[in-house]
Amino acid sequence: MRKTTRKAWALAAGVMSISLLGTACSDGGSSAEGGTDGDEAITLTIATFNDFGYTEELLAEYTELNPNVKVEQTRAAQSADARTNLTTKLAAGGAGLADIEAIEVDWLPELVASADAFADLSDDAVEGRWDEWKVAAATAEDGRLIGYGTDIGPEGICYRADLFEAAGLPTDRAAVAELLGGENATWDSYFEVGRQFVAATPDVAWFETAGSIYQGMVNQLENAYEESDGTAKPLAENTDVKDAYLATVTASADLSANLAQWSGDWDAAFQNNSFATMLCPAWMTGPIEERAGGVTGWDVADVFPGGGGNWGGSYLTVPASGKNVDEAKALAEWLTSPETQVKAFLNAGTFPSQVEAWESADLTGATNDFFNDAPVGEIFANRAAAIDVTPFKGENYFEIHQVVSDAINRVDIEKSETPEQGWDSAVQAFSNLDL
Amino acid sequence: MSVKSPAPERVITAGAPRPPRRVGFSQRLSRWDVKVSPYLYISPFFIAFAITGLFPLIYTGYVSVYEWKLLGGQGEFIGFENFAAILAHDVFWKSLRNTFSIFLLSTVPQVAVAIVLAALLDQNLRARTFWRMGVLLPYVVAPVAVGIIFGRLFADQSGLINAALGVFGLDPVRWHVEPLPSHIAIATMVNFRWTGYNALIFLAAMQAVPRDLYEAAIIDGAGRIRQFFSITVPQIRATIIFVVLTSTIGGLQIYDEPRVFDELGRGGSSQQWMTTTLYLYDVGWGTQRNLGRAAAVAWILFLIVIVIGSINFALSNRIASSGGHGPQRRSRRQRRAAARSTRRP
Numbered sequence: 001m002r003k004t005t006r007k008a009w010a011l012a013a014g015v016m017s018i019s020l021l022g023t024a025c026s027d028g029g030s031s032a033e034g035g036t037d038g039d040e041a042i043t044l045t046i047a048t049f050n051d052f053g054y055t056e057e058l059l060a061e062y063t064e065l066n067p068n069v070k071v072e073q074t075r076a077a078q079s080a081d082a083r084t085n086l087t088t089k090l091a092a093g094g095a096g097l098a099d100i101e102a103i104e105v106d107w108l109p110e111l112v113a114s115a116d117a118f119a120d121l122s123d124d125a126v127e128g129r130w131d132e133w134k135v136a137a138a139t140a141e142d143g144r145l146i147g148y149g150t151d152i153g154p155e156g157i158c159y160r161a162d163l164f165e166a167a168g169l170p171t172d173r174a175a176v177a178e179l180l181g182g183e184n185a186t187w188d189s190y191f192e193v194g195r196q197f198v199a200a201t202p203d204v205a206w207f208e209t210a211g212s213i214y215q216g217m218v219n220q221l222e223n224a225y226e227e228s229d230g231t232a233k234p235l236a237e238n239t240d241v242k243d244a245y246l247a248t249v250t251a252s253a254d255l256s257a258n259l260a261q262w263s264g265d266w267d268a269a270f271q272n273n274s275f276a277t278m279l280c281p282a283w284m285t286g287p288i289e290e291r292a293g294g295v296t297g298w299d300v301a302d303v304f305p306g307g308g309g310n311w312g313g314s315y316l317t318v319p320a321s322g323k324n325v326d327e328a329k330a331l332a333e334w335l336t337s338p339e340t341q342v343k344a345f346l347n348a349g350t351f352p353s354q355v356e357a358w359e360s361a362d363l364t365g366a367t368n369d370f371f372n373d374a375p376v377g378e379i380f381a382n383r384a385a386a387i388d389v390t391p392f393k394g395e396n397y398f399e400i401h402q403v404v405s406d407a408i409n410r411v412d413i414e415k416s417e418t419p420e421q422g423w424d425s426a427v428q429a430f431s432n433l434d435l
Numbered sequence: 436m437s438v439k440s441p442a443p444e445r446v447i448t449a450g451a452p453r454p455p456r457r458v459g460f461s462q463r464l465s466r467w468d469v470k471v472s473p474y475l476y477i478s479p480f481f482i483a484f485a486i487t488g489l490f491p492l493i494y495t496g497y498v499s500v501y502e503w504k505l506l507g508g509q510g511e512f513i514g515f516e517n518f519a520a521i522l523a524h525d526v527f528w529k530s531l532r533n534t535f536s537i538f539l540l541s542t543v544p545q546v547a548v549a550i551v552l553a554a555l556l557d558q559n560l561r562a563r564t565f566w567r568m569g570v571l572l573p574y575v576v577a578p579v580a581v582g583i584i585f586g587r588l589f590a591d592q593s594g595l596i597n598a599a600l601g602v603f604g605l606d607p608v609r610w611h612v613e614p615l616p617s618h619i620a621i622a623t624m625v626n627f628r629w630t631g632y633n634a635l636i637f638l639a640a641m642q643a644v645p646r647d648l649y650e651a652a653i654i655d656g657a658g659r660i661r662q663f664f665s666i667t668v669p670q671i672r673a674t675i676i677f678v679v680l681t682s683t684i685g686g687l688q689i690y691d692e693p694r695v696f697d698e699l700g701r702g703g704s705s706q707q708w709m710t711t712t713l714y715l716y717d718v719g720w721g722t723q724r725n726l727g728r729a730a731a732v733a734w735i736l737f738l739i740v741i742v743i744g745s746i747n748f749a750l751s752n753r754i755a756s757s758g759g760h761g762p763q764r765r766s767r768r769q770r771r772a773a774a775r776s777t778r779r780p
Contacts, residue, residue, distance in 0.1 A: 113506070406704035
């Protein structure tokens with residue numbers, strides 16, 4: 001008899017403890033509470049992805065400066081994993097997030113929209129540390145700064161000097177920059193040289209995929225898909241985008257190797273001499289070297305069609321739900337300081353977003369032996385200085401961008417639609433979004 | 436014990452004051468114990484199901500009638516607008532077409548091959564356990580690993596399969612472009628993973644088939660193939676129904692394989708191989724981040740699975756019991772016959 005009640009209680013307790021366990025587990029991370037007096041020993045957690053260049057030694061340096069702070073890093077292999085983790089936990093009220101969460105520039109539109117979930121990082125100490133556009137992207141409407149910039153992706157042109165030589169084109173990186181139009185390089189001049197190249201060596205394409213060319217163009221439009229107040233432009237009447245779309249798919253007919261970026265075919269193409277040039281943000285030098293092992297002839301030219309362009313780059317944010325927000329902010333401030341960021345660049349090739357870092361001798365002197373000892377530090381510093389447009393990316397940016405990119409893939413890679421059909425189906429898909 | 440308590444109860448007449456019951460509390464408890472305890476013992480499953488199955492199902496229904504963004508959270512009540520929007524989009528119907536196409540291309544050959552495999556494993560083989568473990572091996576491989584391996588095999592330009600076709604002078608198949616080839620490629624991944632698993636279930640059922648049936652068949656002069664169709668298949672009908680049903684449900688929810696089929700995981704740029712679950716994920720967590728609509732897709736899919744599952748069940752049940760050859764009826768008759776024969780001597 002008593003047994004029954006005891007059993008029922010035990011069962012209830014069991015169910016309760018299981019559900020409590022669930023809540024308790026999500027409370028990982030910070031080991032100490034409060035601790036604002038600066039003496040209490042605390043552990044700060046930082047969640048990054050890929051490789052930010054934050055090595056054990058670099059993080060230990062911070063502990064040397066602040067003996068009471070220990071820093072632990074969790075690294076996700078892919079940014080998509082980190083994004084899912086971040087957004088899911090944010091949607092659940094922020095429980096279980098690290099003290100510092102690294103984010104990619106692409107995630108900003110929706111994160112800025114829920115800026116309250118993050119600590120306001122605006123501070124006089126970081127005034128003028130970044131180019132204006134880098135800060136603007138992470139600033140909410142009410143002036144809250146939700147992230148400190150780490151790296152950026154200033155774009156140059158990576159090319160195969162050996163294939164250029166076979167086609168009778170100049171191979172020296174300064175001459176190639178001139179050939180493509182130098183400071184006044186346009187997309188037309190880039191495509192024009194491509195036609196010369198393809199005429200000379202018909203087996204090799206000029207670029208790998210129309211998708212990345214289009215991406216390069218869109219990143220030079222101030223309001224590609226949305227007005228600055230966030231309202232989506234109707235795609236059917238969006239002449240800027242339609243022009244970029246048509247220019248891309250027209251050029252791709254003769255010049256593209258028709259490869260989807262990051263696909264297996266794309267990986268293999270680096271070994272098969274399938275294409276000669278690539279739009280090349282600073283971080284792309286890593287993936288190229290990874291896939292083109294054993295291939296000689298890669299080089300970087302200090303030029304970009306249509307002026308400068310930025311592709312990618314990251315930020316460090318401090319979720320407001322953390323227990324050590326102030327300490328985390330101090331750490332994020334230190335990690336994104338010009339000095340630390342130059343060290344991260346030397347560790348992992350992530351090009352600094354800090355204006356001051358671009359003048360650092362360690363950075364400007366940096367060369368990359370895989371790219372024929374190209375002075376990558378100097379080249380990408382020039383490319384970063386050339387960025388003059390801040391694309392507006394609101395909450396609808398990626399939905400619309402996806403729609404047009406899909407159309408370009410259908411024309412360029414799948415060849416299942418003509419350019420006109422591709423555009424019409426993109427307009428149809430746009431209306432499906434119900435914006 | 437029980438003699439004491441019921442007696443006074445019978446004496447009670449309407450209107451008469453109720454005499455005090457002389458039942459001890461401990462007795463009443465022990466009676467409850469008998470009645471309630473069994474339910475308590477089996478309750479952990481139902482409690483776990485209510486928390487992890489029923490609640491999400493109902494809550495998904497709740498979410499589906501609201502405007503609900505992944506990060507923005509709950510918005511206005513909009514009734515069935517999410518459902519209407521989903522049903523009006525051709526992407527949804529395309530995803531349904533893909534799901535059924537991949538489902539048929541995977542389930543049908545899978546069940547057929549699994550039965551044959553199981554029949555082969557049921558023979559007197561040397562190193563029997565080795566072969567039986569062997570067919571389960573693909574099931575152990577993580578789906579993502581399967582995706583990477585098959586992604587290389589089915590690559591359009593540099594893939595091994597197209598290279599092999601080239602040897603025979605055939606044109607390369609555009610696995611990532613045309614709908615049907617992409618469905619075949621994905622179905623191949625599914626079959627690779629699940630055929631062995633189903634074969635083992637069939638094998639377990641085949642082991643339970645009485646051996647004297649085969650002996651009788653051999654005496655009657657039936658060959659292996661005749662034995663397979665006339666004894667093995669009818670005897671394991673119940674298991675076949677089970678496997679067909681579970682693979683139907685699994686097939687309609689297929690996600691992993693199409694997700695890892697290319698690097699973007701969005702089902703192709705014209706949604707050639709986007710399945711309904713992939714569409715669900717894309718709506719909820721992809722570019723749109725619209726949980727309300729994703730919940731609506733989830734509910735539509737749930738209803739489809741139930742409808743297809745019931746049709747499936749009815750059909751295979753009818754086949755199983757048609758013409759009095761059903762396994763249940765036969766086995767009951769056999770049991771009766773067996774009982775009679777034991778009684779006789």
